Amino acid sequence: MDSFIDRLEQGIARCGTPVVVGIDPHLQMLPENILPASSAQSVPGCAEWDIRRLALALQSFCRGVLDVVSGLVAAVKFQLAFFEQIGPAGVSVLTDLVQTAHRGGLLVILDGKRGDIGSTALAYAQGMLGSGDASPWGGDALTVNPYLGDDALEPFVQTARERHAGIFVLVKTSNPGGRLFQDLVAEGRPIYRHVAALVEDLASRHLGKCGYGDIGGVVGATYREQLAELREVMPHTWFLVPGYGSQGARAADVAPAFDARGRGAIINNSRALIFAYRRREYDRFGAARWQEAVEAATRDMIAEIRAETPAGRIAPE
Amino acid sequence: MDSFIDRLEQGIARCGTPVVVGIDPHLQMLPENILPASSAQSVPGCAEWDIRRLALALQSFCRGVLDVVSGLVAAVKFQLAFFEQIGPAGVSVLTDLVQTAHRGGLLVILDGKRGDIGSTALAYAQGMLGSGDASPWGGDALTVNPYLGDDALEPFVQTARERHAGIFVLVKTSNPGGRLFQDLVAEGRPIYRHVAALVEDLASRHLGKCGYGDIGGVVGATYREQLAELREVMPHTWFLVPGYGSQGARAADVAPAFDARGRGAIINNSRALIFAYRRREYDRFGAARWQEAVEAATRDMIAEIRAETPAGRIAPE
Numbered sequence: 001m002d003s004f005i006d007r008l009e010q011g012i013a014r015c016g017t018p019v020v021v022g023i024d025p026h027l028q029m030l031p032e033n034i035l036p037a038s039s040a041q042s043v044p045g046c047a048e049w050d051i052r053r054l055a056l057a058l059q060s061f062c063r064g065v066l067d068v069v070s071g072l073v074a075a076v077k078f079q080l081a082f083f084e085q086i087g088p089a090g091v092s093v094l095t096d097l098v099q100t101a102h103r104g105g106l107l108v109i110l111d112g113k114r115g116d117i118g119s120t121a122l123a124y125a126q127g128m129l130g131s132g133d134a135s136p137w138g139g140d141a142l143t144v145n146p147y148l149g150d151d152a153l154e155p156f157v158q159t160a161r162e163r164h165a166g167i168f169v170l171v172k173t174s175n176p177g178g179r180l181f182q183d184l185v186a187e188g189r190p191i192y193r194h195v196a197a198l199v200e201d202l203a204s205r206h207l208g209k210c211g212y213g214d215i216g217g218v219v220g221a222t223y224r225e226q227l228a229e230l231r232e233v234m235p236h237t238w239f240l241v242p243g244y245g246s247q248g249a250r251a252a253d254v255a256p257a258f259d260a261r262g263r264g265a266i267i268n269n270s271r272a273l274i275f276a277y278r279r280r281e282y283d284r285f286g287a288a289r290w291q292e293a294v295e296a297a298t299r300d301m302i303a304e305i306r307a308e309t310p311a312g313r314i315a316p317e
Numbered sequence: 318m319d320s321f322i323d324r325l326e327q328g329i330a331r332c333g334t335p336v337v338v339g340i341d342p343h344l345q346m347l348p349e350n351i352l353p354a355s356s357a358q359s360v361p362g363c364a365e366w367d368i369r370r371l372a373l374a375l376q377s378f379c380r381g382v383l384d385v386v387s388g389l390v391a392a393v394k395f396q397l398a399f400f401e402q403i404g405p406a407g408v409s410v411l412t413d414l415v416q417t418a419h420r421g422g423l424l425v426i427l428d429g430k431r432g433d434i435g436s437t438a439l440a441y442a443q444g445m446l447g448s449g450d451a452s453p454w455g456g457d458a459l460t461v462n463p464y465l466g467d468d469a470l471e472p473f474v475q476t477a478r479e480r481h482a483g484i485f486v487l488v489k490t491s492n493p494g495g496r497l498f499q500d501l502v503a504e505g506r507p508i509y510r511h512v513a514a515l516v517e518d519l520a521s522r523h524l525g526k527c528g529y530g531d532i533g534g535v536v537g538a539t540y541r542e543q544l545a546e547l548r549e550v551m552p553h554t555w556f557l558v559p560g561y562g563s564q565g566a567r568a569a570d571v572a573p574a575f576d577a578r579g580r581g582a583i584i585n586n587s588r589a590l591i592f593a594y595r596r597r598e599y600d601r602f603g604a605a606r607w608q609e610a611v612e613a614a615t616r617d618m619i620a621e622i623r624a625e626t627p628a629g630r631i632a633p634e
Contacts, residue, residue, distance in 0.1 A: 084445070149490075
């Protein structure tokens with residue numbers, strides 16, 4: 001089997017776009033025909049049958065998203081929090097959706113931002129990394145938090161390699177508060193640059209045919225200058241770039257994430273795609289035709305990225 | 318309902334010890350009569366019936382631990398990775414165990430080291446914080462990672478307050494690699510001190526009757542000097558102290574975590590307690606009598622902490 005990053009690169013070439021659809025199913029934002037707003041409020045303290053109803057709503061909505069986007073993009077990113085929020089039933093829905101995504105030809109990134117030490121990190125990695133029968137969660141990749149240092153990342157790195165999976169380590173996050181610790185300057189450079197040095201080192205130890213390593217980095221789209229700076233100092237690290245859409249970043253902001261050939265980054269957009277029916281640009285569809293809104297918004301984002309970034313140089317097969 | 322930290326302090330006074338039993342059920346370390354070693358190897362790629370067997374083994378072992386330690390200690394800490402490792406079935410076992418622990422009078426700390434931004438952090442917090450019917454996971458407290466900054470912590474802080482729950486934010490972790498980023502010096506002090514300042518500020522905004530806030534910090538026992546330094550600068554922050562036992566720290570190492578009255582810290586020990594039957598000191602019990610080994614090791618640790626730290630001043634009711 002090819003390395004995760006080669007499979008990702010091939011999927012991007014096939015679809016002609018580095019857009020990733022983020023599946024963050026906020027219960028309160030689901031279309032009325034999937035889950036009435038009154039039911040969405042019932043998470044805390046809800047009875048068993050309410051949980052079942054919420055689980056079915058999550059499943060139905062996310063399957064609907066996967067139906068629309070498989071074929072359009074190479075990968076989806078599931079935000080684990082929105083499934084874990086309703087307990088075991090939500091995790092069960094998620095593992096089912098991962099299989100559905102794989103059947104649709106999509107790569108699956110599990111956005112769990114896990115991080116722990118030694119054998120605990122190994123348990124997360126072994127549970128979540130590896131598609132098909134390789135792990136219970138079935139992720140092709142997992143996002144990982146670097147605060148606990150290099151020895152805490154090692155089990156994720158090793159397991160990813162053994163299973164042809166990948167990880168994306170948080171380097172510079174897209175939220176305003178990310179600056180508080182990540183931008184503190186130590187030994188002449190900000191903390192995110194120290195993290196970047198470790199991630200680039202890990203990535204460059206095991207390069208795929210595409211010239212990038214299977215250890216990637218998360219770099220937010222909301223800090224354009226740092227994105228360019230990090231692209232420069234992390235030439236072997238594929239970037240997962242959040243922050244597009246609802247968080248304010250546009251195509252011009254993410255352009256610096258790519259190399260000259262238009263590769264080296266995937267651009268995630270979650271709410272502005274999956275809940276496009278709530279945006280004024282797509283309100284012609286209404287809540288009942290929310291899947292058409294997902295498709296229109298995804299196609300529009302693909303066109304924007306193609307027109308305004310080096311990713312326009314990727315030829316669809 | 319009293320704040321989490323007041324309930325914790327009352328539980329410690331009732332049991333006369335700040336010891337917390339960490340439930341990290343490594344599948345490969347379970348006693349042979351709970352899970353034969355040959356079955357423990359089967360996590361990746363295992364069939365549905367194997368997962369069910371692993372889930373039943375986890376449940377049986379952890380219930381056995383809870384039976385022994387309820388009454389001896391005030392709280393247990395579940396390591397989420399070892400449950401998530403086997404997928405939805407493991408999460409289902411965990412939520413069942415949380416209820417069992419509560420019925421046994423124990424407070425439950427979920428060690429998930431979660432961290433994310435905005436509405437995602439809120440989903441984790443709402444799913445995991447709040448005992449009884451307040452949340453699907455039912456935790457009295459959750460461990461949280463600070464790398465994403467203050468705005469990412471806020472939903473955890475708010476939800477904890479609304480639900481009389483608590484959080485413990487990673488400040489200084491117990492592993493060797495924790496130094497890599499946490500000890501970098503910016504603006505004249507290490508990163509962990511910057512995190513400490515934020516956590517102390519959050520803690521001091523909402524003090525319980527015991528004088529501590531409901532926002533705690535994780536400070537490893539393996540760095541004795543930093544533990545003393547942080548106790549000094551974080552007078553309103555209750556510490557969750559990992560690293561005792563298997564990671565090498567002893568009672569003398571954790572003594573600086575307490576205030577002069579013997580309060581302000583809980584000391585966690587996981588493997589050296591729950592897998593005590595594997596230690597030479599307790600091999601007289603053998604694998605079949607592993608529960609007696611848990612009890613003996615827990616009582617011995619309670620005595621050590623009582624004899625060699627200020628926690629000896631806590632009078633059991």
